[in-house]
Amino acid sequence: MLRYALGRIALMVPTLLGVALLTFIMIRVLPGDVVELKLRGDGGRATQEQIDLERTRLGLDKPLPQQFFVWLKGAATLDFGESMWTGRPVSQEIGIRIGLTLQVAVMAAVVAVMIAIPLGTLSALFRDGPVDWIIRVITMSGLAVPSFWLGMLTILGLLTLFRWSPPVTYVPFFQDPVHNISQLIWPALAVGFRYAAVVARMVRSSIIEVMQEDYIRTARAKGLSEFTVVARHAIKNAMLPAVTVIGLEFAFLMGGLVVTEQVFNLNGIGRLFVDAVLRKDFMLIQAIVLLMAFIFVTTNLVVDLLYGVLDPRVGRR
């Protein structure tokens, strides 16, 4: 198991290096360069001298491979340079926002999975019946309804029911956990709907598959109650493919937050990213893209390791 884990972690390194390289290239291939865009864009007038000076300051006059290694070295020590807009260190801009985004994402994931597993199971057990149809319509709408629109509808609903509107500032979790969760549960639900739908669909199809296995027939033949058969034998085995989807979709969830944070006035990474794109703050864009990819690769690693725990055959291969 330890060898398996170490192997998986070692495999992460080339992927992350590739991600860093690709991010770096994507930003550098743009026509013109960052400095010209910053100093000359929007009618700003700057002399060639100023531009050269800024280029030297940012290290952009050095050859590309050298720039890449300098950036990579910085990234390894969490030094991503300074935001071209605010002038504050990128790591600081991200640091003050990452907690909020991760909290909403984790809350969304937890709620979504808690809803998705029973829904998917019910749908599978009552396959092609009315319950199945209703659940399938709900899960299919989960894939179709844009999270930002769902967020707006949620706010409208809350406004009419409880006169609640998105707060201007959010209470930190450690200051008042109950208040904090009551504020953040709504964006978490809005962004988690899609997640729940995807997981429920996966659970449904994998339960359907598992229910045809020999060991289910054996369990039934032993005279176990249908509840025990499903709860003890089917769900446990059906969880393996579901875990993959849960992991893969977590990154998608972070993507969903990019849009949903706008609706709920959340000052998180998603909003920072959109602002960075609007202002063409390439230092910030680079760092956030790398962070998102890092989260994706890490969740994949966690899923792989979890697989090893849930299914001992995997680790031994």
Add this chain to the structure above:
Amino acid sequence: MAAGHVSGVGRRSGAVADFLRSQPLGAFGLAFILVMAFAAIFADHIVRYDPEAIDFASMLAPPSLEHPFGTDVFGRDIFTRIVYGARTALTIGFLSAFLGTTIGGLIGIVSAYFGGRVDLVVQRFVDIVLSFPIIVLALVVVAVVGKTPVWGIDLNLVLAIAIPIIPRSCRVMRAAAMSVRSMPYIDAARAGGYSSLWIVLRHFVPNVLAPYLILFTAYVAQAILLEASLSFLGLGVTEPKPAWGLMLAGDNSNFYQEAPWMILFPGLAISLSVFAFNLFGDSLRDWLDPKFRT
């Protein structure tokens, strides 16, 4: 031709009737798509107003006989903008899904056909690109390429939506092509001295057409959703052009609590069209490939 698992595609006559009969839900999705396409093509004849005409006299009017879906902050008729929005959504959706699925599919087939080192390099690269969440990748492309409007369509927006689709389509199409690769007729064609290009075009392409169509339909749905999200963020289609995502953003989003119809109908338009494409895509999959039926 070894049709094998691509039942349906080869049978020309009665295929449509068979699909409609065996997949009522898919037929429903298809009907909705056709209605949307009709609205998009004949928009000029369906609506009474100009989608971009500002009329401050009837600002924020609630739904009425004159304005069935009400008006927005500029007094523009929302029904009109939704009908024209179908044109924007379908054009960008189809173009980018086609571009993404086709490029990804071709890379996938080539990767599977050559196998070995080519396959390894391509798949590692795909792995890396897959690490970026779809919308994040699209936003980076938007940030880097700017705008190139051609006939009112921003080609770079199409590109931004197509690029995240490429690695995903590549994965699935590679898997489909792998199963073709091991077929005896491929060995026969190779032994017959046919060129790689001929083999790919003559044997691979027709046999991966079924997964291609399924993917394409699913990605149209994704592309419509992505275009709506980008427009909502102010980084996709921009004012005054009518686009569903845009109708939920900007000045409209400041007043939606007083005038909920402003966001109700555009949001429904996005959801229903994505729903219809997903429904159609799912049914198409069940119909073309009963093996995958869940």
